[in-house]
Amino acid sequence: MPSTAELRYVLFPGRHHLLTRFQAEHLRRIAGNATIVWAVTSANHENTRRNPVPYHRREAAIERLSATTGLRSLVVPVFDTAPTDAFAEVTLKTIAVATGLDLTPADTLLACSTPQVAKLYERLGFAVDEVEAAYEPPPERPWDVLLRLAAGDETWRELAHPATIDVFERYGLVESVRAVVNDPLIGDEGGLTTTRDYRTYVEAFAEAAERKWAAVRRYVEPGRIVDIGCGAGSLLELADREPGLHESDLIGVEAARHLYQECLHKKDQGVFRNANVYFYRRNVLLGAIFKERSVDTTLTFALTHEIWSYGDGRADVLKFARRIHDHTVPGGVWINSDVCGPDDRERMVLLSLTGDDGDNPAEPRRDLADKEPAEVNAYVGSLSTRARLDQFAADFAFPFAHQSVSKNTVRLSLGNAMDYLTRKDYVDNWLSETREQFCGLSFADWTALLTEGGFDLDPASTPIRNDWLIANRIAPVATLTDLDGNPLDWPTTHLLAVARRPRTVRVSLEESQFSREP
Template structure:
């Protein structure tokens, strides 16, 4: 297929280049008469299931591909945008800003195998070359070849162009693809959940960072200090200001793309004084992040319940603890601060909730997932505490069984009751929070799990109760009693765990 146009615009994520693409583009370019403009979309995304390869590696493979094929190429990163029917215009303008090239229907052919995207350019008057989508073509699409990489199927090497094979091998990218694409916990866009409002999450964590750091600072050992699930880096900022840690390496590990990018931005803006501050976008469950026996202190705040909730509960948490044990130096410490269930979480109790602080629909809704975030927040916040329990039972990712009794109380196990009471006010992130279980483990369960891994529990470890939450959020609208009607004290809600790897291991 020969064209006389000066440019061939080739939009796509371009994680992997195929031999078919090389042959096809050479025909389109008419033996070098046209320049291939590679519009690399989602260039600001990496380490996600949809975008496992970072842009700079994709660009390297494209440039090597161009040298080996003799194609004249220009590579332009296209940052991700919210879904829009003007994506073609955004791409064209980005190309112009980055290169000065004005792509028009008169001077450009668009090579695109995705019908929906190709349609956006066709509406602007561009002629489309359908690549793998052409009639009669049975070539493997790049994403299908990438899935072979993820599956450990070495036939990908025959389908991919040698430029991709070379870059993948030199930088160990097959292992990255397998880890990210096959990750059972992380979502397509590099987070645990698609429904979380990261703005409110970051604000809440920043507000609590000083309290969390103050509670654990005395147990921190200098050296290599790693904060897993570091959020936007608020705790590491406090560690950075601690003069006694100025010679330590401060390392943040965060799986959520939004939060990781905020960490990188802070570092670029000079927020950290310590030159040895590093950030990784990784999921520890997907493989080792740091070498064995290389970390002096590991910090985890409000993280382990997420691993429990989005993974395979105890099995995932046990694997996580083993990873930490492996990378901890003998004598090193893991400091974990998180929510914790009551010690007798399976015990039945009678829970009394007010029904006078909001509306009381005849039945809970089953369609909240179809609403916008603002609509969900408005609806749930308007419910009474009692009605909110009914809604929680529908939306909670873990089974909740309770019995409404004639005296107005609810007979319910202690654990699910506290899961509801500690979560009922999180209306801004309702569908995200109801996917998480706070009371899956009690303190005794933690003692058992850590011993199984090989950690020794420091005497400083202890369950605690957040009295502010009890006094201000729970007690005003709820009360608990045993099955004989005797009032019960509110249980522990959190735990601070200081686990040490023995020196002789």
């Protein structure tokens, strides 16, 4: 360990979302005249459960703490990396590039309470101060204090340093941290699931964007145009090229961190010509994003079935619809394009599937959730269409019963049959796709829900059957009949809903009569 005379730096790595009073006192006690080097890890992550506070706010709190305590500090952002035993070396190199400092065991003390991290530096010869872990009983660590905040426990203020309290209050971080940490939809790393391959999603969004835009462009009202669940921003790229929308504000809202970062990258690269293009990372179920009556057009593509699947079914979809209604100007429009179930989805049918196009194990596997994505994809891809149904039923987050009536024919509901048939080829994201239900709502259900949410349904709204999907993916390997063996037409697979907020307030008969009473 460096002597007091030799000690020039205290390296303090961590995410540093919240600073505690204990940390400030402890650092003053061990640092003397040394400079504290705050290596802020996961600096490129924000609005995730593991990293709820953006780097620049963390840096602001550290600088404020330093100014009020007299500690001399350097703050260095360290981007997130895949787990590696070279983490300490990566951090030291990042500090060297950012500041020119070559921290060595001869002049630097490591302050770290996480044993796994401390061992990586000890291996390089650094002496370690264990911070909270050196005390018995140990004081609460910053993350414990932050969880108090998230739980609504106001005693967090007694433990947090005033610098953190000040920054959190000035920038509205108390409520945003609570929202992110308690988010029921978004996982620790900022995605809907941990198994989704976002690269394939970006490619799929880009390929389908022109077709989607052509289908809805005529219904778009200029002004403030919001794409919720904007993915990688492909649809807004096309809106950006429309001469009639060049004075509109184009706003993308995306919950998944990976896709949001791709949107920011595109904007930084100058993809958008309109200066008024903005992106926000938000989960719309957690509260209103836009002021009431402030949005002219809201676009949602392949989003509402995720709200249904990862949220509380119809209740959360209705809540979402009402939020959109509230932020829509009178006469404004919500254009929703998504998957859709058949109107008679509870009807029992017979589904016959090809069984000679792959393997047919005796039982579906029950352990795929514990396997690496590549292994899952390879296994599911090796199954026959008939065997894949059994695996789908085993993995599907919305359990259903199906009964074999012959070797390759099963009895099940029409909705469950279509949920499988529209998903059976998504082997690259199998464990993500089986978390989502496509056929939870029929077009009739949507009509009722949108009306309940306060919208008028434009005549352009319609159920849609994707005939390409039927002809190329479903019909070659499946046939559908009623229970007597009579062939059935393939049902609806998608919908287009053009929902308008009425220009005038609806008044019920009872309210009208009441208003005329003296």
